[in-house]
Amino acid sequence: MPVLPGRDPAAVREAAARLAAGELVAFATETVYGLGARADDDAAVGAIYSAKGRPAGHPLIVHVADAAAAAHFAAELSPAAQRLMAAFWPGPLTVIVPRRPGVAAAAAGGQSSVGLRLPAHPVALALLREAAALGVPGVAAPSANRFGRVSPTRASHVVDEFGPALAVLDGGDCDVGIESTIIDCTRAQAALLRPGQLGRARIEAVLGAPLAAPDAASPRASGTLASHYAPAAPVRLFEPGQPPWADPAAWQALARQGRGLGVYSRAVPPTEAACLHRPMPAQAAAVAHELFAVLREFDTAGVAAIWVERPPPGPAWDGVRDRLQRAAA
Numbered sequence: 001m002p003v004l005p006g007r008d009p010a011a012v013r014e015a016a017a018r019l020a021a022g023e024l025v026a027f028a029t030e031t032v033y034g035l036g037a038r039a040d041d042d043a044a045v046g047a048i049y050s051a052k053g054r055p056a057g058h059p060l061i062v063h064v065a066d067a068a069a070a071a072h073f074a075a076e077l078s079p080a081a082q083r084l085m086a087a088f089w090p091g092p093l094t095v096i097v098p099r100r101p102g103v104a105a106a107a108a109g110g111q112s113s114v115g116l117r118l119p120a121h122p123v124a125l126a127l128l129r130e131a132a133a134l135g136v137p138g139v140a141a142p143s144a145n146r147f148g149r150v151s152p153t154r155a156s157h158v159v160d161e162f163g164p165a166l167a168v169l170d171g172g173d174c175d176v177g178i179e180s181t182i183i184d185c186t187r188a189q190a191a192l193l194r195p196g197q198l199g200r201a202r203i204e205a206v207l208g209a210p211l212a213a214p215d216a217a218s219p220r221a222s223g224t225l226a227s228h229y230a231p232a233a234p235v236r237l238f239e240p241g242q243p244p245w246a247d248p249a250a251w252q253a254l255a256r257q258g259r260g261l262g263v264y265s266r267a268v269p270p271t272e273a274a275c276l277h278r279p280m281p282a283q284a285a286a287v288a289h290e291l292f293a294v295l296r297e298f299d300t301a302g303v304a305a306i307w308v309e310r311p312p313p314g315p316a317w318d319g320v321r322d323r324l325q326r327a328a329a
Contacts, residue, residue, distance in 0.1 A: 002164070003155050006123035006171040013171045016130035019139060022195050023148035026052060026144040027127050028171025029119040029221045031196070032151040032292070033158050034063065034141030035166075038131070039073070039078040042106035045140050049106075054147040059109030059220055060140040061094050061117050061180070065128035070116050072137040074192040075100045080207055081185035087206040088148065090120035090178040092197050095220050107140035110324045112280045113186050113219040120232050123171035142222055143179065144168075150231050150295045150327075152176050157296060164245075166201040177289035178319050184214070197288060233262065233294045235306045235328040242308050262298030263307035276301055280309060290322060295327070 004011035006028055015025045019036060022044040026035050031095050035051065037044035045324045047315065049056050064070055067085050070077065075098040077085070084095055098104075099114040108114045116138075128139060143151035144158045152158045155170040181196030183203065189325055191212040192200060204210055214224075223229070238244055243265065245251040261275040278294050280285050298306050312315040 002169045003159065003168045006126075006169045006316070009126075010137050011169065012123070012130050012260060015167060016134055018138070018167055019127075019131045020134040020136050023167070025127075025139070025167045025169060026162070027094035027124055027169040028174060029063070029124045029141075030121040031119070031175055031176045032153055032172060032308065033144040033168070034124075034139075035158075036063070036139040036141035036144065037136040037244060038136045038313055039104045039140040045104075045106040048140065051257070052142065052145070054149045056106075057109045057110055057220065059115060059222060060107045060142045061115040061222055062107055062140050063119055063124065063128060064103060064138045065125070065132040067118060067119075069132065069137055070097075073100055073104055073114050073116060074098065077157075080183050080190045083186070084183060084190075085205050088198060089118040090125065091118070092120070092176050093117065094180045094182045094222075096182065096184045096186055096221060097150065097304065098186055098195070104138070104140070104194070109189050109220060111219055115221065117180055121171055121174075123169055127169060130282065140205055141214055146229055147234070148225070148230055150229055150292050150299070151179060153292050157293075160227045160296075162190045173288065173293075177291060177293075178323055179223050181319070182224075184218055184221070186219060187217075189219060191215075191236070193218060194224055195322050196325040197199040197319055199315050200318070210226060223326075225324065228326040229292070229323045229329075230327045231297055231299045233303050233306045233308060235295075235308060235310050235324070237324060237328050238265075239310055240267070240312070243269070243309070245269050260301070260303045262301065262303040263308075264294050264298075264306070277301060284311070287311065287320050293324060
């Protein structure tokens with residue numbers, strides 16, 4: 001199956017027909033590429049878990065074509081959920097809400113809650129609307145990669161993961177580059193389960209209240225395991241001002257691993273350093289946009305280890321910091 005051009009209405013219709021028939025389709029969103037199946041078909045959703053090697057109890061996010069479609073999956077929408085949806089949909093925000101009984105049990109990982117998102121990418125929206133016209137109320141879609149590995153931000157990344165047999169609706173490079181912010185709206189105080197591009201301050205301003213931290217009673221959510229987003233090469237984080245080449249003996253020991261090193265940093269290695277270096281941008285959004293592509297590039301180059309400079313402090317970097325900490329776990 002060739003990669004389908006996402007701007008071609010005929011290709012979008014073909015992808016929607018595949019979803020309606022219970023097949024898997026990968027597609028671009030503004031965050032990362034998703035591996036989608038119709039959320040109301042537990043057998044189709046099961047194929048996602050099988051393809052990814054994902055534990056069946058690890059829930060997926062259901063993507064909907066418009067805010068009204070959330071009512072198909074939600075038993076109720078709290079005032080907090082409604083405010084967040086009105087402010088940030090379409091966009092990189094997932095709300096977790098009580099699930100309507102008998103609907104999307106497999107997509108929810110068997111939980112009584114379900115995560116819902118209305119993406120902002122025009123290709124994703126076109127696909128979801130075409131699928132809705134064919135009777136598909138929503139599309140369950142985790143990132144289109146093997147479980148626990150680096151998320152794809154280009155159609156070629158998806159092909160690298162799953163081969164040419166999977167239909168991929170190409171929407172170009174993802175603008176955001178890291179997964180959506182996830183907010184639990186199942187309890188009285190909304191809680192931040194996964195940071196993303198949307199900052200805490202913006203969310204709390206819409207809610208008019210602080211976000212709680214997750215606890216033992218929080219629903220399970222996508223991408224929140226301690227180890228996640230990991231390339232094949234081990235990731236190590238280093239402090240600004242303390243790059244690995246500051247200790248020449250240790251650096252040479254690393255270099256002797258034989259397959260080279262990948263370094264993603266604001267600090268520039270010395271010219272004699274034997275490494276593949278990619279400069280880290282100064283802005284958090286720019287780093288988020290390219291982070292997963294850089295990690296994949298290092299893996300493709302066959303480096304033995306990847307060293308990444310820790311991001312600066314501050315809430316703008318929370319999403320990037322979260323992904324790097326899990327990648328290095």
